[in-house]
Amino acid sequence: MDLDDLLGRDGFGLLPVVPGRRRPVLGAHVVEIGHPTRWVPPGWVLLTTGLRLGSPADCRELVAELAAGDLAALGFGIGIVHDTVPAALVDEARRRELPLFAVPEATPFREIVRAVDAAVLDRDRDVFRRTAAITDTLTGLLDGPVPQQSLVHGLARALRCGVALHRPDGSVLAADPASGRAGAAERWTRFRGLAITGPPVEVVDADGLFAAAVRPRGELRAWLVAGASRGSVPVPLIVRAVALVARLLGGLAAAADDDALRRRADRAAELHRLVAGDPAPGPDAGTHGPPADRPRTVLVLAAGTALADAERTLDALRVPYLLGEVDGSVVAVVGEDVPAPGPPVAGAAGAPPVAGAAGGLPVAGSAGVAAGAPLGPGHRDARLAARHAALTGGGPVRAGDLGVLDRMVLEIGEERTAELARPLLAPLAPPLVETVRVWLAHRQDVPATARALHVHPNSVRHRLGRVQALVGDLRDPAVLAGIYLALLTGG
Template structure:
C-alpha cells in the first residue's frame, strides 16, 4: 500500500500501478519518492524526444527496440523524461533485451527517476488501458474531451456510404483528422505505399524506414521530408497498415497530437476489420492456420501423414478448401530486395487466377504457400510465376506442412549452389545424396555433422581446400585454380586433411561424410 501525503490524497500514484499484481512490475530506480509520483496517463511509444509528446506526470512505456546497443541514447531518454517531468519509464523486458539496460538503470539512479520493468508476457496496451481507465474515471473533463474527439471521428465512419462514387471512410477519417491536427496525414499499406493522403508529402525512404519501427506502438522517424509520427493500424493481432502524421519542422508537437492520432489509428483498424469478410477473411484465416501449423509442428514429430482422426487444424484446412483428397505441397517464394515490388503483382494475379486450392502466409522476406494438386500441376503453376520458387515434398496433412517447407527451403539452397538455370527448385528432383541430406534432421544428424567437421573447424586453410576439392568434383587442377594454388600445394593440404580426419579421401564413405556435413551447412 502506497503511503500518501495530503498533497497526493485521492490522486492515482505510481505506487498504485506498481501494486497491481496482474502486471508483475518491478521498480528498479527512484524507490524513495517514486512511488508517490502522481500519474496522469500512459503511452507506449518508441520515439525520439518523448517529452515532446508525453505530457507531464505521464508514464512512457517502451520495448527498447530503438535503443538496443545504444548506451548514450538510453541515458538520453532517461534524462529527457526526467527533465520533462514525466512520472516514470516502464520497460518491457524480453523484446529487445532480456533485462532493462544497465545504462538506463544507472542514469535513473543518478537522477532519482523511477524506472520499472514489465515482463514480456504482459502486453503494454494492458497497462495503458488500465491507467487510462483509472485516470479518466477521476477526471470528467478529460473524459469529455476524449469522447468529443472520438465522436467526431466515429461520426465519419458511421455515416460513410460505400456505394459507387462515394468517398471511402478512410479518406473521410483522414480529412477530419487533418483538420483536427492541422497537419498532413496519410494511410500507408504495410510496405509504406500511401493509400489515402491529406496534405501529405511522401518521403523517398519511407518503405525502408518502416522496416525498423515496431508494429505495436507509435514511433517517430526522420525522413527526407521531415519528421513523421507513425502509428500501426491493427486488425486484431495483425498490423494491416500505418497511419503517418507529418510533424512540424520547428518546435514541439502538441501532446494531444498523439492522443488524437491513436484514436484515429484504432478507428481505422476497426474499419479494416469490418471489411475483412469473404476472400479477405479466408486469406487471413489461411495465414493464421499455416502460422499455427508451422509453430505447433515444431514441438512434435514431423509426420508426412495426417494423424488418425481429424484434429482442429485438419478441420480448419478442409473448411478453407484444402481437403487433402490429393497430395499438397509447400511452396516457398523468396523475396528479392534488389527487385522492385512491382513483380509481386504478377504473383498475386497468378494466385487469383489459379483454380488449385491454396493458402498463403506472407511476410517481408518470403511467401509460404500450401497448394493442393498433383506434382505436375503445382510445378507448372510455380513455373508460371516467373520467379524463384522452392517446392517441398508432397504431404497428406497440415501437421506435415513444416517438413515440406523445410524441404522447399533446402531445395532453394541447393538450387543456388548448383547455379541451376530453372527458376523452380523441386525437392523431389534432387539427387539421392542431396535428398538424403535434406531428409535427415534433428539433433543426431547435427551432432554427426559436427563430429565429422570437428578436426577441420580450427584449420581454415584445410577446410577451404576440402570445400574447393568437392565443389570441383574432385578435380585437383580445377580446385587448385579456384584457390589460386599450385596443384601440389593443394595435394599437400588435402594430405593434411586426411591426417586430421584419419581417413583417406579416396574412400567413397569419406567423401560422402564430408560432403553431407558441408552441404548441410551450405558450404557446397
Template sequence: MEGTHTMPETITPAPAVPPTPPVPLQALLAREDLALRQIAGPADPGTVIHGAHTSEMTDPSPYLLGGELLLTAGVHVPKEAEPEGYFAGYVSRIVAGGGAALGFGVAPVHDTVPPALVAACEQQGLPLLEVPPHTTFSAVARAVWQLMAQARLAELRRVTEAQQSLAAAAARPDPIPSVLRRLSQHLSGRAVLYGPDGTEVAGAGRETPPEVRAALAGLAGVVRPASHPAKAPAHPASATDTHGGVHLAVYALGAGEGFVLGVAGRRREAGDHTIASVAAVLLALLTGEHHSGAGAARSSALVRLLLGAPPEEVAPLLGAGRRLVVHARPEAQAPDPVAASALGAALGSPLVDLAGETVRVLVPADRVPQPQPGWTLGVSAPAEPREWPAADTQAARALARARATRVPLLRHAARPALADLVPAADAETHARTLLAPLAGQPALAETLRAWLSLHGSWDRTAVALGVHRNTVRQRVARCAALLDTDLDDPDVRMELWFALRRG
C-alpha cells in the first residue's frame, strides 16, 4: 500500500459542508476575459490551484499555504541582479513554499516576461502564466474565487442530493443493501460492509480486482476495535490508502460493535468523505440497533423517566458506570439531526440531544472525548446519575469558555481545590451571604462568573455569553455597585470566585 492515513476516535463526523474544491488551472486559462497564456512549465490538466495571492517580495514562500497562483509584476527584481541566478532562486523558493503556478503581469514594470524567468519555471516545472496589460491582478483573483464558488456550489448540490438519497435508502425494507448500493453509485466505486469478524456482510457497486479487495479488507482491520478493548489502544475512526491507483477508505461504525464500511474508487472528489461519512452514520444506526438491541433499552429508559422514575434507577438500562456530559456547537451553521448523530457516533454514544444550536451527548466515563473537526466542545467531570444535572451545567460552562477562548475542547476541572478544605455547609452559607445582593438576578451572577473565569476580559466574556461587550461592562459595573466592592482587587476576585463556585 502507498500509505495509510488514519483518524482517531470512534467515527469521523460528516462535516456540515465538504471542503472547497480546488480550481483546475485549465479552467482559469479558458476564461477569455482574462486572456491568460501559459508560456512555461508543464501543461498538466491535473494542475489545480487553491487560491490567488499577490506578492512583490523576493521570498514569498513564508506567506504561502500551498496550492496558490502567485501573481507578481516583477517589482521585486533588483536592477543590478544577474537574471539567471536571481530567477532560479526566486522560482525555487516558490516551489518550496508549495506554489502551484506563477502569474507574471506585463507592464508597467516589464514590457515582456523576462526570458530568465521563463527558463527557470521550465526547468523547475512551475507553470508560468503571462498576464496581459489590460488584465488586473484583482480580476484574476476574482475569477479564481468565482470558479471556486461554482465548484463548491456544484459539490454542495451533489452532497445534498446524496444525503437525501442515502436517507431514503435507509428507509427501504432492505436498508443496508440499499444504502451500500446508493453509496457505490454516488462514489462511482465499490461499497462494502464488513462484520465484526472481518467477513464481507454485504457489498454493492463495481467489482474490484482480488488484490484491491484484499487491500480494502486489510485496511478495515486498522479501524476495527480489538476483541479486548480494555487491553488495546484506542482504534482510529477512519483510514485511507491507495492501491494500484484505486483510492481506499474505511470507516468504523457505531460505538465499538466491530462493523466497518469500506469504499474503493478510481477517483476521490472533495465531497466524497462527507457522503461516505453520512452513509457510515446511517449504517452505524442500522447495525447498532440490530446488533445490540440498544434501541429497546433506550426506549425502556425513556418510558420509565416519563412515568416518574429517578435517573439513578433508569441509568442501568443505558449501561453501567459514570457518564460525562458533552456540550457541542458547530463552528459554521446550526446542527441538524444527521450532524448531531454523527457527533454522537464520533464520541462513542447514541445518547444525543439536539437542542437548538447546542448538541448534548451523554458519554461513558471511560471514553475520553477528543476534539472533533468543525465543533467546539465542553466536557463535564465524570458524574453518577444523580449528579448529571450538575454535570450538564459544568459542560455548558466549559463550552462557553471554550468558545470564548477559541479552543476546540475544554474540560471541566475536577481536581481537588482549596474550596474542598472548607466544610460544604459553611462554604454555601458564606456564598449565599456574600452574593445576597445579586439574589434574584441570575444574569448578573452568571456574567460575573464568566468575567472572573476569563480573567476580566470584556470581549471573551461577551463571546461566552453571546451578548455585546458593553452589556458585559454594564452588568459587571452593576455587580460592583450592588456588592459595594472593588472588583479590581485580586483578593475580592478570589473571594467572589470561591462564592460563585459554591453558590
C-alpha cells in the first residue's frame, strides 16, 4: 500500500490537505503524547487528534519532528479536539513537504490502522511467495555448466532489470544479455559514486541501484550490481534476491578455491612421485597429468617463475599437466598438445636473452619422455638443460641438443670443470678470448667470424695465430675441447 491507496480507500472519507509524493506506507500508529517518533518508525503514518497541540508553536514542532523522522504522512482527526486542521499545522507541513490529510470524526483510527496492517501483511505475504519462488529458481541454476553466469542471468530475469558481476577493479565477469557490458559500465560508474552502507545489500540508492559484495571467507572477490526499478518489484524482494545471489556466488568461489587447492596438491604429489620413481601410485594417480602411454615433456621453468603464474598459463591451455616445485625449481610435465619451447627471446639492451616459451611458459630446459618411459631420467635431463641455459645465458635448451662435452660439464659440475679448464685461457688477452669464442660459435669459419667481429679476415687469422702460439695447436681436438670447456664455464 502507498499513501495514494490509503487516501482513496472507500468508506474512510480521508481528505488530502497537503499532498505529497507517492511513497510506500509501512504501518500506522496512533500517538497523542510528546515526541511521537520514539514510537513511530520511518515510513509509517502518525494518526492524532491533536490532543496536546495547544498553540501554533506546538503544531510546528510536531511537523518538524515528523519530517525529520521521515514519516510517510500525518493523519489529523477533526471533530474531536479540533474542528478543523490547525492553520499552523498546514503551513508547516507545506513548508516541510510532509503529507497531511484529515480524518473525519466518523472514521475510527483503529480502522485505518487495521487497513494498513492488512495491506502490509498482504504485501509481505506476496513478497515471501515471490522470494520463495525466486530462491527455488536461482538455487536450481547452481547445477548448470556455468553457474556464475547462470545466476547473473537468472537474477536479471527474476527482477526484470540489468545485472552484472564485476571484479573489484570494475571489469566485468558476467553481464545479463539485455543490457550487456555497456549497461554494466553505466551502473558501475553510478556505483562508484555511492557510499557503502553495509550488508546484506551494501549499496542502495534512490534511483534503484542495488549492490552486494561477494566475499568468500571474508575476502572481497567481486561486486554484484543490479539496476532495478523500484516500481516494478518490491524493494524487500530486490534486496533479498540480490543478497541471495551474492551469497551463492560467494559459495561458488569458496568451493572453486577448495577444488583448486586440492588439484594443486594432487598434481604436485603426483609429480614428486613420478620424479622419484615411486612404484606405488595413489588412488588418484594419473587423473591429472598427461597419459603415461603417450610421449610427454618435462619442463624446468626459468628461475623466478611463480608457481601461480605457471598454473594460470597451463589452466588457460586446458590440457592435462603436472606442476610443482622440485629441488628449488618450478617443474611442469605436459603432453603432446603443448607446443615445444621456442627460441630465446631478446631481452633489454645489454641483457642476455630470456628463456623461450612452451605454450606461453618461460622454459629454461626441457626433455622428452617416450611413451611408457619413467619420468625420473627425463627430469634429470631437463635439469641439465636448464643449468646449461643458465650457464650460457641463453635458452631454452633441449636436453637432446646437448653435446657430450656439455653433459660432461653439467654432470661433473661447472666449478670443477672451470677449475681444470680455465688456466688454458689465462695467457690470452680479452680480445683474443672473444675472437676464439666467436670463431667456435661460427664453426671455425674465418670470414663469418670477421663479419661478426666487424674486422678483416686477415685480422682474425692473425689473432688465431697468436692464440695458437700461446695455448697450442688449434687443429688438435684436445686443445679445442679444453678451450670450449673453458669458454663454457665462463672463460
